[in-house]
Amino acid sequence: MSNDLIEENEKRYRAILLMDRFMVPPKANTWSEEYISSLIGEQEPKPEESEFNWFLQDAYRAIQNNLRNDRFDEAVKLLKIYELVSRNSEIFRRSWISLEVLVLAVDTYLHLGREEEAKELLLNWWDQSDRSFSTLSQFFSLTASRRLILAGIFKQRVNISQAAIALFFEALANHVYTPQMGKTPSVKDWQEFMENWNTRIFAKDYQESFEGERECWAERFPVEVQQKNCSRPPALAQEILELEKSLGTILPTSYRNFLLYSNGWNILNGSNGHGELLGTKEIAWFAERNLDWIEAWHQDETEEETSDEEYFQYGRYQNCVVMRRVYLRTVLQISSEEDCDVDVYLLNPKVIDQRGEWEAWDFGNKNPGAYRYQSFWQMMQEVYERSFVRE
Numbered sequence: 001m002s003n004d005l006i007e008e009n010e011k012r013y014r015a016i017l018l019m020d021r022f023m024v025p026p027k028a029n030t031w032s033e034e035y036i037s038s039l040i041g042e043q044e045p046k047p048e049e050s051e052f053n054w055f056l057q058d059a060y061r062a063i064q065n066n067l068r069n070d071r072f073d074e075a076v077k078l079l080k081i082y083e084l085v086s087r088n089s090e091i092f093r094r095s096w097i098s099l100e101v102l103v104l105a106v107d108t109y110l111h112l113g114r115e116e117e118a119k120e121l122l123l124n125w126w127d128q129s130d131r132s133f134s135t136l137s138q139f140f141s142l143t144a145s146r147r148l149i150l151a152g153i154f155k156q157r158v159n160i161s162q163a164a165i166a167l168f169f170e171a172l173a174n175h176v177y178t179p180q181m182g183k184t185p186s187v188k189d190w191q192e193f194m195e196n197w198n199t200r201i202f203a204k205d206y207q208e209s210f211e212g213e214r215e216c217w218a219e220r221f222p223v224e225v226q227q228k229n230c231s232r233p234p235a236l237a238q239e240i241l242e243l244e245k246s247l248g249t250i251l252p253t254s255y256r257n258f259l260l261y262s263n264g265w266n267i268l269n270g271s272n273g274h275g276e277l278l279g280t281k282e283i284a285w286f287a288e289r290n291l292d293w294i295e296a297w298h299q300d301e302t303e304e305e306t307s308d309e310e311y312f313q314y315g316r317y318q319n320c321v322v323m324r325r326v327y328l329r330t331v332l333q334i335s336s337e338e339d340c341d342v343d344v345y346l347l348n349p350k351v352i353d354q355r356g357e358w359e360a361w362d363f364g365n366k367n368p369g370a371y372r373y374q375s376f377w378q379m380m381q382e383v384y385e386r387s388f389v390r391e
């Protein structure tokens with residue numbers, strides 16, 4: 001990968017990292033010392049969890065705004081406050097927002113020459129997290145933190161040579177993934193796959209792993225929990241034809257066959273939250289349901305064009321920053337935007353393979369872009385594996 005391409009990807013990632021991706025105004029952007037003390041302190045009663053969530057979300061947006069405008073001192077003050085307050089919110093401490101705040105903190109401290117503070121944050125992250133590839137990739141997407149990692153900050157933790165670390169990053173930066181043309185699933189394939197998903201969701205050992213979610217499911221989805229079945233009755237062929245007529249397009253075969261198996265689906269996946277695959281009556285173009293969301297991602301209309309060489313890289317280790325935001329105006333929304341941490345599944349009619357399969361996107365504010373798949377079937381395989389195989 002050329003230096004120009006690395007710099008272009010960093011520019012793209014940084015722009016998204018500092019982008020305000022929320023569709024509603026913040027509740028506040030300044031707070032009294034007394035209010036902050038109430039969130040940090042150990043006095044009883046503690047504020048409601050929702051109060052922590054609103055503050056941390058708004059503080060994150062204020063940090064972004066300060067960094068966009070080069071107000072580094074103000075950003076550092078908020079970064080310190082964010083760290084202290086987030087300790088009192090276990091749920092938020094593990095959220096995608098807290099991860100992005102961590103990335104911003106490391107990058108900001110390195111920019112200001114405060115390397116020891118950046119090192120401390122990185123080592124704490126290493127010791128206290130699952131050290132997922134997606135998180136590590138965000139650190140090495142920025143030159144300063146990448147250099148720190150290459151300098152051997154994790155050497156004692158992983159006990160590998162400096163040369164091996166450098167080789168890993170070289171391979172990562174230059175990887176080329178040529179995906180195999182996947183199968184086009186039949187209705188029976190979907191039935192077998194999703195019935196196995198049902199079995200896994202309601203298995204006793206899996207249920208016991210997520211006690212809080214299980215109680216919430218029973219309250220919100222009593223029918224699914226009682227029947228131990230997240231599927232719905234199959235769509236009629238006529239219903240799919242009416243949907244295609246209203247959309248003005250023919251749906252890809254893998255997705256049509258899914259609807260013929262189950263006209264929608266509730267995804268109840270433990271720590272990955274809840275998501276709803278829509279039925280034929282709710283499916284619509286993303287622009288019709290979420291134009292404000294699209295506009296939020298088009299604040300900078302000078303987006304660099306992504307080359308085919310960069311774009312057509314699929315697989316688990318793809319860089320989710322490499323996307324074409326212009327496609328947001330023409331993608332089809334097939335899942336609810338409620339729950340799932342503001343995450344939606346989309347089908348992209350602008351990228352169709354030889355089988356007639358549309359590219360599928362896992363898109364949401366928790367990612368600095370979209371994870372893309374060759375088809376809806378392949379995306380669902382990954383969602384399943386992420387939920388159960390790699391728990």
